[in-house]
Amino acid sequence: MALRGCLRAGRALLRAAGPPARGVCAAARPPAFGFLFDVDGVLVRGSQPVPAARRAFQRLADGSGRLRVPVVFLTNAGNCLRSDKAQELSRALEMQPPPTTGFPTIEGVILFGEPVRWETSLQLIIDVLLSNGNPGAEPQAVPYPHLPILACNMDLLWMAEAKMPRFGHGTFLLCLEDIYKKVTGRELKYEALIGKPSTVTYRYAEYLIKQQAEKQGWKAPIRHLYAVGDNPMSDVYGANLYNNYLKSAQQNQVRAGGKRNPQAASPQTEDYLELRKDCNSSVESCYSILVCTGVYRHDNGVPSKTEQCTTEAVFHGHRDFCFDPSLVEASYIVQDVNDAVQLAFKKENWS
Incomplete structure (x- = not known):
């Protein structure tokens, strides 16, 4: 039940691109990372695009308009059809219409x-x-x-x-x-709480990232995810929670002698087993990047992570999620989504 809710409500829109460009960078070194983009406050505000969003996607695309790295739009917004959301994003970002993934029917x-x-x-x-x-x-x-x-x-x-x-x-x-x-x-x-910051939502987003990379013929394993959002209590919290899950799974794999046992990594084990029977993941880290163009604002430049912690003392998360100050501390804080893309490219030595 919980997984089926995630599959329909996670609203992770898969942005498919054409074949990779024949440039030296894309051909010589396939991407080993992917992006999970929040939408409201990061790419758009209402019906208006954030100016930096178009610049960011110009960096992400090659000269033919095709994406050079796998991208998934991960939003909790459920007030419109997936196809309508895809068309809205396409117009705002001036890109080809992103197709959406199909989901099973839910009862309840x-x-x-x-x-x-x-x-x-x-x-x-x-x-x-x-x-x-x-x-x-x-x-x-x-x-x-x-x-339920x-x-x-x-x-x-x-x-x-x-x-x-x-x-x-x-x-x-x-x-x-x-x-x-x-x-x-x-x-x-x-019965279940689905969407960000739920861990199963990020697990499914990782699955879509890998599916997209395989479709484009990018052979390098995806090692890093960069989750870009504007809300510390959902975007940052969720990415950090998933990063903890990844680290726990890696430690469990070492203790098991190289064979991963996901049952020690997460209380939502059945959801993961249903999603992917092998439960193998090449992803090592999920970095949280907080932008200042949405819910989280800072008027005097980009704050330090210490400043962020002191300003997020009030817990705005759901009552069923415990408050851990470390989970709302972003890995990186930047001004906008364009800066976030540049940061990820620099970390990955990607030009």
Whole structure:
């Protein structure tokens, strides 16, 4: 159930490119890294592109407009169709339309994104939970455990054209949880929490990165992922959490004599086993890069990581994720996505 929720709600849009360019760099050394790009606050704000985004993708593409490295768009936004999101990104970034991946059908109570009319939606969801899925009948007793719930976006805030962040689906979930507890005296339970910062979402994004590299004929194993985002509590937290998973899996592999046993690496083992039966990963690190064009802002230049930690003392993450200050400390902090791409190219010695 949790994996199927990830496959539909992770919203990782696969940007496919044509055959690699015949330039010296691409032909001589296939890329051993890939990018996971957040969308809102990194590439666009509302309907307007971030100016640095187009410059960044000019660096990522060759002279024919084809990508030189694998790229996945990893966003929690679930308020439109995948095809519509792909067309929106294509127009904003002035690139060829990115195709989207297909996902299985999900059964259950699924919360994708914040609704337009919160009061009505909150009332209807509470009605369904209290009636065990039959809101037309008067319940004799409050069922508990209630119907299974999948939540696919935990972002408390997100960035649009407005100067200040907007309430996200995480705020809607907070209201739903408090109302349910106020009415019933019990905690709302989730079957699964999907999307950033959930680890299974990054596992699937890694799978798409490798799938894209294989499709383009790039033989080098993908060693590093660069997750670029604007929200410390979802983008940075999720990338760091996945980096911890990768390190734990590597240590477990050493202890097992070179044979990886993923069961010691993550509590969501069944999801990973269902996603990829071999569970082998060449990726060694997932670096978190925080940009200052979205939810996270700094008016006096790019702050140090120490400054970032002191400003992120309030935990905006979901109640079911523990607060660890180290998880919201980005590997790197840059001004915008173009700087993020340049940083990754420099680290990879990629021109």
